Amino acid sequence: MTLVWILSATLVVSLISLLGVFTLGIKAKAFDKMLVLFVGFATGGLIGGAFLHLLPEAIELGGCDRVFFYALIGFTAFFMMERFFYWRHCHDGVCDVHAFTYLNLIGDGVHNFTDGMLIAASFVTDIRLGIVTTLAVIFHEVPQEIGDFGILVYGGMKKSKALFFNFMCSLTALLGAVIGYILSQMTENISLFLISFTAGGFIYIAASDLIPELHKQKTTKKANMAFLFFILGLMFMVLAKFVV
16 A cells, blocks of 8 residues: 555656646746746745754654754755756756756756655655655655646747657656665665655755745845745644644
């Protein structure tokens, strides 16, 4: 039954890559306004997920020292992925997009694989933790996948081709979920490591990648709305702490 939960949750996360189809008829200005709200909510969801759910659960499994050490490894690993795979939003078109489109697919594939392993480890530890972790991943994946779709189109791909490649890339999460489930059955330490590792990754993504996007808002109204949705993302995770 746990494996069913894992595969179902991972499939839902993978299907988010197809959200780009709903943006086809939206004008660029309206799309940008929507995207910053998604980013704000995702930032709050990631920070709340890391500090309110993942780290406390990991500490219960293995104590503070190992948890924070593994979280630092996760933080550093995501830094390396962003550095070497250029895994970040590129809304302003300031990068070499033609090369970046394929580098982005590689980096996103690695990221999705990690998401799958985390979801698996979370469900193996506790069903409630698995649900909350899946929600945190979804909050991040919505703006991420819409952004990835925009990058591929901006880089010269046809929209249909961009949707296809984005979806195929997202399926690496299923592979990560299966491998994560197998490893979690072999040793309990892998769950402790993966949960702590991804908490560090979530903190890095929110602080290094998403919050700078929110700071780019030039008008007071946009900045305030982005911050409001950040608070909403945090509050959702607070609510999930007591409900799920």
